[in-house]
Amino acid sequence: MGQAEYGESHDRLTRFMKANGLKLTRQREVILRAFLDSGDHVSVDDLLALVRQSSPGVGHATVYRTIKLLVDSGIAQEHKFTDGATLYEPVGDDDHDHHDHLICTRCGKIVEFENDDIERLQEEVAAKLGYQLVDHRMQLYGACQIVDCEGLADKESGAVRLPRVR
Amino acid sequence: MGQAEYGESHDRLTRFMKANGLKLTRQREVILRAFLDSGDHVSVDDLLALVRQSSPGVGHATVYRTIKLLVDSGIAQEHKFTDGATLYEPVGDDDHDHHDHLICTRCGKIVEFENDDIERLQEEVAAKLGYQLVDHRMQLYGACQIVDCEGLADKESGAVRLPRVR
DNA sequence: TTAGATGCAAATGTTTTGCATTGCG
């Protein structure tokens, strides 16, 4: 989210590659571009389809391997929802980073939100139990009251821009 | 979790079966007993192994099918963590129901906790976005400061009794 | 008796891996 630009992410990827003795291949560049163009919440399969529009020869194993690289280099974020394949979204360049998801149980639409109070309480809980918080997953599942929700196809689930909920 | 007793769960299962025109088979009783005996956070594979100690002939498909029944009848709760198989735990008879998990990133130990403030905030967030909250998943991943943690085998992850964190 | 349950094997869907070949640096 947050309109990650290609150049910036490309630089980041290049740096990551260099730092780890990896190579910047044609496929990796194509995958990166497709990933950033896609917007958000794509599965490896989605991404493969996008990539193949311009580069039909790319194998799915390459996409699996590359998306992991994007995660490790801080370009992509991984989300495992209750079912289906793992989804990935670009990490924002801006400050909207710690967000969670609310998934509509009727149409599968994914809404992103952030709530600093919850975030803070999570830290507190972990600390009180004697843990150093490393990561968290929070997903809310709910039915939306909006009319157009029900009609949405399962695949037609565009995410909504970050509301800041207080 | 709240020491679910066999008799009680058995009754519940019987009622559920009757209500849905299903049958209470030998296998289902064995699986139920093994599940309750196990304590908590078992995978279908764990459960199958337990079941086969007393009933070697049971097939894994049966366990998959039965554990779903236990979930539907309110005896078991399902948890999908970041990796590995889905884990199940008995639902407590007592009032400790809405709890979440903190998973140690070093040893995999699962600590349960409940925090009403977070719970309330989740409801609030959903409501403000126009959703009726149906379910939620919250998992904290952290490294514990306790000495004996590091040594624990990956499989040796016993869950700790519900601390109420405020 | 009969609808539902079982056990097996096979199918599914997602992700990983082995390996011969290709290509970046």
Add this chain to the structure above:
DNA sequence: CGCAATGCAAAACATTTGCATCTAA
């Protein structure tokens, strides 16, 4: 040139399903 990356096919997992057989009610 040499090591890493690719593409393919196959393997690895977790879970589901088809089907002939069994069994609870």
